[in-house]
Amino acid sequence: MRQLLDTVWQRRGTSWVWDEEARNQVCAASEVWSLRQFLRAVGNWPEDLPSNGSNTLVVAGLDGSLDLLGPTDAESWLGDTIKPAILSFQDEYGGDAALVFWLPGGNTRIKAQAATDEVSWLCHTPHGHQIDLGRILWGQANEYPQEILLREGGKAAGLFHLRIT
Template sequence: MKDAILSFQDYYGGDAALIFWLPSGQRRLHVQTASDAVTWRCSAPFSAQQLDFGRLLWGEAREYPQEIVLADSGPSAGLFHLRIT
């Protein structure tokens, strides 16, 4: 998946966004504020397991990804990273 993301990023040169819509993301995304690590809790029957987004999708970028907010002062609808390395 990372190769596809890097290819998209290189092709558009940062002029387009690649968005992953994550249903029920607010309940399943967890941000560790001390390390800026973002994890995704898997669905049943694997709900005890988590995926490390920072390692898998963002190339271990440690700065906090920016939040996607659909309305002023509304809840976060997702996350994006400006540049994956």
């Protein structure tokens, strides 16, 4: 998987971030939206986003919602609800804003296959199943997600995708 040292993820595209230092670079904790707020805003997006000089929206709660659903329901919900919401956000801001999903603990739950760059989400027990995020959210365009690095040689802080189609 390609690595990204640039800060473009803070201003554009969609990211899944699990590193607290990375999240703190784009927002204060009080600026984080709940997943419910995010889904209610679809089609009625604010003119000014709450973080990073109105360039970024950070959303928490995706991980908890996925944990409550069985794998089949989670896949359907991601494809039928979350992906259209991401597309709506992208369309509203014309690619000139960043959507960041805050996933504390995501470093142990998001798995990228080195050989294929396929990205999956490891469900909590009792399911213990993997959800194919790449297939559901970015249609297997596996060459596009990039690992976010905060410094050369550092651990991945999240994943970045410039535009989901």
